[in-house]
Amino acid sequence: MTAFTLYNYVLSGNCYKIRLMAGILDVKYDTVAVDFYPGFEHRQNHMLALNPAGTLPVMTIGEQVLTDTQAMLAWIALNHDPSGTWYPAADPMLGPLVQQWLAFSGRLTNSAGLAGLHSMLNWPIDGEAARRAAIKDLRELELHLTDRVFEGKTWLVGDHPTIADIACFPYVALSPDAGLDHDGYPAIRNWLYAVRSLPGFVTMPGIHHLHELREGADG
């Protein structure tokens, strides 16, 4: 018995958020591959019938459909995280802070994510505008994570990783593919490393395992 069905495109950072969260919380699910590119299947009638917004991923839990990535992360955490730390929704300060960084992750999709689509798939948008927006967002994230370093903290919010870290991770990790290197972002680099070190971490094309955490050829 699987927990949900994910309409999935393997190169999508938003689809990867769901696979990553499910991997970390050891949640089993089914996938339906959607030909986002070059087929644009997400804009075909059978997909628009499921999600009128024409975006990916789409998650179905029985008859219930979720079409927003961050809502899907919330669903997984609320239903499959016995510790309650991944989405501290009821905490009067941590809950709103998680919401704030979930919203920020949506901005990343439209800046670094779009810059990546422009670089990798020749998306017909103003790539330079997307890169400028992405730099602004990366700098905002770096400022916040530097504050966290001053406090001796690792994660975006509180003392534990949350769905906000998962939501912000993919498009930041992938941004070098769009020509946005991480040289000037030491706090981001160390936060990315912390996410990649999480037990149950799964990969996507462009985001590989930390080889140093695996057993080497020389033991």
Added chain:
Amino acid sequence: MTTRPVGLTRDLPAGRVMHAQADGKDMVVWRATDGTIAAWDNRCPHRGMALSHGFVRGNRLACLYHGWHYDRSGRCGLIPAHPDLEPPATIHATQYGVVETGGVIWVSADEAPAPDDSDLAPLRSFIVEASEDALRDAQEATSADGAPPAPEASDRVSVLCNPIEPGRTQVTVLTAPGLPLPRLRTLSRWCEAMRRQAEAKETA
């Protein structure tokens, strides 16, 4: 050539790798598990892959491409495809000078002297898309602001520059040691103000 600040000690923990640029050189800076640091030409002697994509295993840096391992002297110690082969001593990464003082990592491509030790504490390292001159003008202008987030004399702010290419400068900001958390946050925002000003001037 001079000795250049390329990052903060706190930002490169044991077992980690970073890319750095100084005086037109592309470098990999990495820290072994035992805490020792090394700076090399960012090029694997095998196939030219950027070693900054590599990973640390024990006290060796491994290239991500074919996994050749290099010890801290730069000498190749393991070729995974030929595990029983003793790699020839001629397979060697090119080493640069690296020292850490006051929480700052300094590199030099030659034997330039290490900077004097200072009692200041590192605040942040970041990159400004502007020349060092524009950054210095912005430092002066935003410091003279007299209102938050501008620094005060007691902050003892010091700004180090590493020009990495025309119109691109790595900046390291130091402050008096032991500043309280709210002050660190404020000065971090002053860094942002200084960068905005420098970049606005650069594109004007």
